[in-house]
Structure formats: C-alpha cells, structure tokens
Amino acid sequence: MKFRLIVFLLVTLMVYSCRQPNSGQIEKEVASELEAIFPKGQQGPEELFTGKAFNYGLVSNDSVYTTLVGNVYFEPGARSNWHTHPAGQILIITDGIGYHQIEGQPREVIKKGDVIKCPPNVKHWHGASEDTGLQQLYIVPNTEKGIVEWMGPVTDEVFSGGV
C-alpha cells in the first residue's frame, strides 16, 4: 500500500511539473512588461516618430541649467526619425531593449543600464526593438546651442539592421 501511494505521489508530481510554463516562456512574459519609473506622458507626433513613443518632461529648459531632461517610452517597434542634436545628447536606458544607430555605422543594441553619448551634430536615431519596448532617459546639455533638428523617418529596412 505504502509503495503504491509513493508511486501515485511521484506520478502526480511529474504531471503537475509538466504543466508549468517553461522558463523561456516566463522570460518572454517578464520582458514584455517594462518597469516604468515616470508617468507615461504624451504621445510624440507621428511626423517625428514611427509607432508609439511617449515623452514625459523631467527638467524643462531654462537659462540657469540650459539642460533638458525627460523620459521616453518606446513601444515595441517604435523609433524616432533621424535627427541631430547641436550640443549632443546622453541617453540612459532604464528598462527594455532597443536600438541606437549613427548614420554610416551598424545599428547597436541598447538595454537597461546602458549609457549612450550621441555627439553634437551627428545624425542618428533611437528606439525600441521589434519585440521589447524601451524606457530611456534623455539629457540634452547646453540647450543655448539648440535642442534637436529633425529629419526623415527610419525605414523598416534600416530599423531591421539592413543598412
């Protein structure tokens, strides 16, 4: 009797453990839910962004600090147009996975914890990856030199790393 009970318990345990989602599935579920430190903010205009990107201002531009700070949340697949910053820009990635590309260079993968410096007047774009969104803080220093100059959209081919 005791032996049968033990076999029954073992079989029950095996069946139960087979029903648990595999670890890959759990990782994917976690990856799709990003940690938001700041409010989501306002959706960026579609003439400057492909897909949905939301901006939340943290430090407004003034004559004392001449620095603009804010947070952008890019939904999966969303990215900025090509653009330059006359005084450069620093990005601090607080969650998710995305891309950053300087014109003429390969697309770079960026992720939580990365700090990226975009040099002054260098044409570039940034955004989320195809499957995971991106939370990024931006810091634009020396705003007396200008903040951003917008250019055309990033094509699907460029976004996917083709160029």
Ligand code: MN
């Ligand atoms: Mn930029």
